[in-house]
Amino acid sequence: xAQEGQQHPLSIYFxxxxxxxxxxxxxxxxxxxxxxxxxxxxxxxxxxFLKAGFIVAIFMHMKWERLAxxxxxxxxxxxxxxxxxxxxxxxxxxxxTRITFFGEGAPLSVHH
Amino acid sequence: xxxxAMTETGxxxxxxxxxxxxxxxxxxxxFHVPWGKAMMWIFLLSDTFIFGSFLTGYMKIRMSVTxxxxxxxxxxxxxxxxxxxxxxxxxxxxxxxxxxxxxxAMAVNMGYRKDRNKTFWLMFATAVFGAMFVSMQAFEWTxxxxxxxxxxxxxxxxxxxFGATFFMITGFxxxxxxxxxxxxxxxxxxxxxxxxxxxxxxxxxxxxxGLYWHFVDLxxxxxFAFFYLW
Numbered sequence: 062x063a064q065e066g067q068q069h070p071l072s073i074y075f076x077x078x079x080x081x082x083x084x085x086x087x088x089x090x091x092x093x094x095x096x097x098x099x100x101x102x103x104x105x106x107x108x109x110f111l112k113a114g115f116i117v118a119i120f121m122h123m124k125w126e127r128l129a130x131x132x133x134x135x136x137x138x139x140x141x142x143x144x145x146x147x148x149x150x151x152x153x154x155x156x157x158t159r160i161t162f163f164g165e166g167a168p169l170s171v172h173h
Numbered sequence: 174x175x176x177x178a179m180t181e182t183g184x185x186x187x188x189x190x191x192x193x194x195x196x197x198x199x200x201x202x203x204f205h206v207p208w209g210k211a212m213m214w215i216f217l218l219s220d221t222f223i224f225g226s227f228l229t230g231y232m233k234i235r236m237s238v239t240x241x242x243x244x245x246x247x248x249x250x251x252x253x254x255x256x257x258x259x260x261x262x263x264x265x266x267x268x269x270x271x272x273x274x275x276x277x278a279m280a281v282n283m284g285y286r287k288d289r290n291k292t293f294w295l296m297f298a299t300a301v302f303g304a305m306f307v308s309m310q311a312f313e314w315t316x317x318x319x320x321x322x323x324x325x326x327x328x329x330x331x332x333x334x335f336g337a338t339f340f341m342i343t344g345f346x347x348x349x350x351x352x353x354x355x356x357x358x359x360x361x362x363x364x365x366x367x368x369x370x371x372x373x374x375x376x377x378x379x380x381x382x383g384l385y386w387h388f389v390d391l392x393x394x395x396x397f398a399f400f401y402l403w
Contacts, residue, residue, distance in 0.1 A: 152236035
């Protein structure tokens with residue numbers, strides 16, 4: 062089945078292109094201005110997801126694709142969030158046991 | 174924007190939620206896009222899992238080491254005769270890659286307008302930006318390996334695992350960029366030489382190459398955020 066070209070006015074690409082530069086600049090500023098803690102993480106993640114979202118939706122045309130394709134491609138990566146969650150728990154536990162049991166001066170070290 | 178999709182025999186395929194059911198239960202094809210586009214998307218999905226696994230591994234390592242993790246803004250600072258500017262090379266690399274995404278998007282548009290000349294030059298520009306990116310990454314690697322003594326198993330600035338995660342993730346990404354540069358140049362020269370005119374004047378391949386290239390930029394967005402900024 063012939064697919065007619067997915068043509069949209071060029072202007073939308075320029076707008077999103079500009080937005081990507083703006084978000085990148087803001088992301089860079091988060092580090093340059095030395096934000097810390099929750100604000101740092103929050104802003105880094107926010108700009109990251111905004112940039113990613115616009116790249117996928119507009120540059121990669123996903124916004125204009127049929128829902129079946131959107132779902133088939135965008136739903137599986139949600140499983141990655143589960144992986145991240147599980148690995149974060151694991152890493153936290155690992156760090157805790159290392160502090161507790163290993164090294165000089167560790168509270169419950171078996172070494173004397 | 175989207176008119177109702179049609180089957181070959183003129184039947185109308187529903188949009189929206191019923192459209193998903195109709196698509197997945199269709200007897201001939203699920204995705205009403207050229208097969209090359211569907212396959213590129215599926216490949217990119219698999220690549221998402223690959224990079225996702227690497228980044229998750231990096232997260233796990235960084236969270237569980239007891240040694241201090243080297244501070245990216247210090248490690249990746251460059252001085253031009255004055256105070257070191259944090260992350261300046263990374264900022265330039267990001268700028269270059271975003272520029273390349275813009276030229277690629279325009280190339281796709283020009284491809285569908287069948288403007289072979291503009292398509293070629295925009296794809297060529299995209300490839301040049303990509304090559305610049307890889308060169309800068311190679312410079313970064315050289316600086317870290319030769320000047321700073323970073324190895325996959327040791328570095329003098331902090332946790333020993335920094336090198337392994339950094340080289341693995343940026344190495345895989347750089348490999349993808351390099352492959353993309355070659356891919357883009359091959360397609361660009363084919364467009365220029367009329368290869369696709371002989372095959373029905375179909376320039377979907379430019380969009381398919383574009384999907385790959387945008388993915389490469391997308392991965393960088395995540396690496397930039399998680400490795401350099403965090």
